[in-house]
Amino acid sequence: MSRFVLLLTGTFLLMSESFSGAGLVSGFRIWHGPDRTRVVFDLTNDVPYEVSVSELPNQLNLDLPDLVLMTPLTFDRSVSGPIESIKTEQSESGGLRVVFGLNEELEYQVFMLAPREPYAFRLVVDLLAKIEPRPTVPLPEFESNAPYLVVIDPGHGGDDPGAIGASGKYEKKVALQISQRLAELINSQGKMRAVLTRTNDYYISLRDRVGFAMRERADVFLSIHADAAKRKGASGASVFILSEKGAGSELGKWLAQRENAADLAGGVKIGAHEPDLQKTLLDMGIDWKVKESRKLAGALLSQLGESGPLHSADVESAAFVVLKAVDIPAVLVETGFMTNPSEEKKLNDRLFQEKIAGALYRGLLAYCNTDVRCPNRGIQNQHYRVAEGDSLALISARMKVSVDALRRVNQLQSDRLVPGQVLTIP
Ligand SMILES: [Zn+2]
Incomplete structure (x- = not known):
């Protein structure tokens, strides 16, 4: 310990001769999710590292003999999960020790990721949660008991921002917000039930997303x-199903490449244990899955088309990893283009997000009505149960009906709504 010089917060280390050739820490992040808490160091070089643990107190020590820290590692305790403290010590001869103080003993994984735009080398420390994470609904008051389960998967997250918009907005955030609005809508109406594969800003591997859907028997x-898109003018929504033979169109080919690369940006350890995805109930078979996926995609597309512009009027197909290996109807919805400045703005707008969520909800309901596995078949989309926080404007966006029509048909004397109140949708 004596050969380390303790770096006090706010102290900057001056570069000296002995540090030439050493790598530098250029960035630092923590992502806390239900199955792991991930610490990411951005590094200028691929450097050796060693991990050790001390049991009392619970400490994880990361020794990096060829690494220099230029600025202190600051973090927000409210999003650091089990990490209570982080201390750094720099030795005089170069070499950095990072000590994580943890509130419990945890399994861990440490691995280096090769450079990938926009990152250089990344050293990842994953602290793995002990218990199997449970699916969560966005808000408890929107809980539904309906047996028909829709697993909604907000794309990207954590170190993987997805598409970056014209004004710098992230796809990962838009995807999460629309997914949460859709889940709330589904659960508040009680005809189906929805859970999300991720509920906050952290990364989940593509295979884990699929594994989650299968575990939950979606x-x-x-x-x-x-x-x-490279073309700024490209706009509108599209719906994709899995193609085993590769993409049906150029767009599909390009998109599948981009979306399948999410694991590289999000950071997945090569060769890490993945859930066994082959042992599924394949009694229904791939033909059934493709046929049903196409039906579901068609129902979603037709509702999206009534609510806004479509990029492609037909169901597209491409080889998306996230659609493989689930033997249930599975689709990928591209809700619009982040790279189109006016669409980026809309995609970040609350009411527009509600419109898309509403279109997807109505599409899901239409599909459920044709699915023999759906116990609530035959339900019409004529009633809306008011939930906490609802307004006529919001219901109008979701259900694609004017506020005036809602007032008229329901003979509303005022615009004040009461949770639990059932409105007729004209
Ligand atoms: Zn995406």
């Missing part, structure tokens, strides 16, 4: 995204 799987 009836349908919906992955939510927002597009990027």
Whole structure:
């Protein structure tokens, strides 16, 4: 310990001769999710590292003999999960020790990721949660008991921002917000039930997303995204199903490449244990899955088309990893283009997000009505149960009906709504 010089917060280390050739820490982030808490160091070089643990107190020590820290590692305790403290010590001869103080003993994984735009080398420390994460609904008051389960998968997250918009907005955020609005809508109406593969800003591998849907015995799987294109004018929504033979179109080919690369940006350890995806109930077979996925995609597309512009009027197909290996109807929705400045703005607008969520909800309901596995078949889309926080403007966006029509048909004397109140949708 004596050969280390303790770096006090706010102290900057001056570069000296002995540090030439050493790598530098150029960035630092923590992403806290239900199955792991991830620490990411951006590094200028690929450097050796060693990990050790001390049991009392619970400490994880990371020794990096060829690394120099230029600025202190600051972090927000409210999003650091089990990490209570981080101390750094720099030795005089070069070499950095990072000590993580943890509130419990945890399994860990440490690995280096090769450079990938926009990152240089990244050293990842994953602290793995002990218990199997449970699916969560966005808000408890929107809980539904309906047996028909829709797993909604907000694309990207954590170190993987997805498409970056014209004004710098992230696809990962738009995808999460639309997914949460859709889940709330589904659960508040009680005809189906929805859970999300991720509920905050952290990364989940593509295979883990699929594994989650299978563990939960989902009836349908919906992955939510927002597009990027080289052409700024490209706009509108599209819906994709899995193609085993490769992409049906150039757009599909390009998109699948981009979306499948999410694991590289999000950071997945090569060769890490992945859930066994082959052992699924394949009694229904791939033909059934493709046929049903196409039906579901068609129902979603037709509702999206009534609510806004479509990029492609037909169901597209491409080889998306996230649609493979689930043997249930599975689709990927590109809700619009982040790279189109006016669409980027809309995709970040609350009411527009509600419009898309509403279109997806109505599409899901239409599909459920045709699915023999759906216990609530035959339900019409004529009633809306008011939930906490609802307004006529919001219901109008979701259900694609004017505020005036809602007032008229329901003979509303005022615009004040009461949770639990059932409105007729004209
Ligand atoms: Zn995406």
